Amino acid sequence: MPASVPLPNQAPDHVRTRGPDPSCPPAIETRCLRRTFKGGVEAVRGIDLSVAAGEVFGFLGPNGAGKTTTVRVLCTLLPATAGSARVAGIDVLAHPAEVRRHIGVALQEIGLDPLQTGRELLELQCGLYGINGSAARARAQELLELVGLTEAAGRRTATYSGGMKRRLDLASALVHSPDVLFLDEPTTGLDPAQRPPVWVEGRRITSGGTTFFLTTQYPEEADRLCDRLAIIDEGRIVAAGTPEQLKSELGHDVVSVALDGADVAATEDAMVALPGLERVVAERDALALYVEDGPASIAEIVRRLESRRIRVGAIALARPSLDDVFLRATGRRLEGEQGREP
């Protein structure tokens, strides 16, 4: 994918700055936002958010946490039941049509027309945003180059792979250089090998100063992409901050002891007063020990287990992940987690 193609809202290299701009009003702001569906299902239960202009903000949570509903409210696809929301400084409920001019949206379900070619789809999208004729053709070409689909541009989108469809969907959300870009679970459904290219694309796009609201159920994705994130569970925000802040609140290192049938209580008991131990979290088949100095603790952990004749499985050392943060906040691990970061 050529890097020389101008990106949405992209400033020249010598003046480009990435990250939030505190001098601007928030790009997204919600107060006590609620959405209740028919039947009384409360998908969003009072969310307060403030996302700075130019910020990459993530919403991390499992399926059914309320991420997509929040995005649909902010994108004007669903009305809020209560509370307020402003996007790009515009009241979402009072002026939805005006909000739509300022946002780009790539929803979890890839919204492509299978009978159109990639180029036709982008040119149509341009037309819907008031870009017509040669300007539309030029913009479509520019975006096809940006997402590396120039060669497939003449093929119907039904023939595209999942990754290609996702990239085209992303491109179609960018035709009008939106101020705020919503990406709802951009890599869900893609196999792990297909996710990093999407992250790279996201990072390149945000380097132009577009505010980026991303939802994901993958901690690694949130960690790699977001300046700041909120962890959402059962319609409420349970933790918020930068990825580093959230992880550092847990401690320094995590030593994970696979129980392999060993007694949880006995293993936990063996770790009492372990030097540098900050927290112990018992999981279904492992014990997570949050310690100040992981490498130094491992020898002591092994010695204690041996002295009590407790046979365990593998012992692994890692830095705390956002999944650990989620575990601490909710008592559960995230669904879809593929494994702890190395």
Place this chain on the structure above:
Amino acid sequence: MNEILLLGRRAVREVVRLPAATVPTLFIPLFFLAVNIGQVSKTFPSSTSFLHGQGYVGFQLPVSLMFAVCTATSGLALVTEIDLGYFDKLLVAPIRRSSIIFGRLVADLVRGIGVAAAVLLVGFAFGAHMRSGVGGALVVVLVAALWGVAYAGIGMLVALHTRNVQATNASFLVFFPLLFLTPNFVPFDRLTPLMEALARANPVSYVIEGLRSLVLEGWVVHKLAICLAIIVGTGLVLTWLSVRAIERYDR
């Protein structure tokens, strides 16, 4: 207007690229045309008063035209887009929601002209001829296509309210009572009193009568005017309901 043209062009492209969605809709009208002519032609020879000197094919041709243009194709296209998520993409674009409906109607008009022309040509091959001439043939095709546009609202309404492919597909069945409670086989005065009353109360009867007059009688202005008035009225009501449904979608 620009967005309607853009969405209309896309929908027409869809019709062209997916002939499998249009060609089968020709099967039933042509099948009925052939079977009905085969069964009834001897009963109603060309000397029959209501045939105005033509064979029975001329009497049946408008019914087949109605069959051909009344489909749930736009409704199915809409519900498929809802399923695929492309509908949401259109809803978050800064366009009037009604343009999604009107874009679909553009495709219905083009499809209607195509299938009506095809049925008319088959009718000619079976021996029908236009009493109103070439101009009448063109008007028949256009009027039939316009009825298809007017009727398309039913499929779109069901699609928007149910968001279900099966329900939208089944909405096509609504047309059977509408089509058969008409003077489709014989004129009003040869129906039983009850059937005649039902047929006279059914607006579709007058659309058939209008089309039939162009085939059998020539330019009968009052029949054509009633036919057009019913098409316009039906179109306005169903399109208004569809637009209202899309404006209220998830609101």
